[in-house]
């Protein structure tokens with residue numbers, strides 16, 4: 001039955017009528033409205049949109065070097081030197097956001113634009129002014145802000161000192177983050193310290209597909225992960241202790257996670273699915289909630305490291321002090337008007353989730369001793385080639401709306417009733433066509449499964465951020481991957497932003513709080 005479902009998924013997923021359950025029942029988009037107060041936004045990242053890579057005092061960052069040194073690292077040989085020139089055209093971006101009617105804009109700050117050599121010894125006032133102009137323009141239009149302090153673009157000067165592998169980065173990042181709080185605290189409605197540690201560490205220091213291109217799977221990606229988590233925790237604690245009372249905004253870390261669907265109903269595959277999720281989401285989620293790696297990671301990596309002949313686990317342990325830092329402050333709670341107990345608050349104010357796709361997962365029957373993060377989970381994952389969505393710009397991009405709902409339910413079960421903000425979700429294609437019905441179907445079906453999880457499983461999702469407002473520089477996909485609500489005509493030097501049908505659809509959802517033409521009254 002499961003196999004049968006899989007075979008027909010490929011033709012059904014784009015319409016969103018496939019379901020991972022055994023009965024493969026038809027799925028109807030929900031007619032329930034979004035909860036009251038639910039917020040909608042769009043997201044971008046500095047390197048993907050700003051351009052102006054060496055203008056007005058900005059220093060180089062490691063993605064500049066990554067593509068300048070080896071242009072073929074981007075599929076189309078391009079880079080983000082100009083991107084969509086938001087450094088000069090940010091008012092155009094904001095006009096698009098106003099047209100769509102978003103509540104907030106998730107944008108990132110370029111570390112090397114603010115601090116060209118990465119340190120607070122040398123502040124680039126023109127870079128600071130740029131962000132103030134953007135914030136003021138947003139404020140004038142009533143658009144709130146979600147500000148990401150770090151979206152992958154490490155100043156080259158810090159990379160040359162070891163980057164995310166050097167524990168000094170915990171202080172370098174904390175200093176930079178504190179400066180951002182001071183400079184932009186009055187403009188930020190919420191803060192994200194770091195975007196997607198998995199991509200930073202596994203992509204950049206594990207498989208090396210991302211900057212800085214270091215290949216050390218299962219070793220250096222773990223060192224990076226530890227430093228990223230501690231850098232986040234330190235920056236979060238600074239916010240919590242010194243700036244929260246002044247500005248009030250919430251602050252957290254963005255974790256990206258796919259859904260991992262057990263490939264059979266067996267107990268082994270259910271455990272394999274949970275284990276994989278612990279290696280993907282729990283690797284970052286558990287430390288910021290509970291102060292340590294998930295138990296299954298500690299156990300698996302220690303076991304395999306021993307069998308592989310390492311003297312100690314490849315997964316670096318957190319000291320007691322570090323665990324305390326990650327666990328955040330002790331928070332008194334009031335019981336019957338007396339302070340009788342304490343809870344550990346963790347270093348997050350809400351969970352920020354980026355989600356795109358789903359994999360199948362199977363328990364491994366034979367041990368594999370290759371040194372890698374992937375093999376440390378002791379499971380096999382796959383996507384059936386016929387299930388890959390053909391117009392997608394990225395090979396792994398399979399449209400599986402129900403995976404989104406299942407991931408949200410898993411998070412509710414694993415971490416409890418924590419507020420969740422979707423900080424990225426969207427779909428890329430290679431075409432950039434204006435009649436992008438596929439993107440509309442994607443949004444409708446993904447959001448429908450999210451709403452089901454909210455209404456049926458009491459998952460506390462309070463906001464949804466669509467990736468992205470306009471087609472932009474999609475990292476190693478260059479300009480081939482187009483995910484925007486607006487098409488950018490790159491052959492026109494003015495880089496005009498032109499609305500696709502999906503911009504109108506998203507705008508309608510925001511107005512009506514409903515995914516279809518008519519929703520139930522709440």
Ligand code: BGC
Nearest residue numbers: 045195196199256424467474
């Ligand atoms: C990243 C974005 C990227 C998006 C789409 C996320 O992993 O945060 O920068 O453009 O995925 O691929």
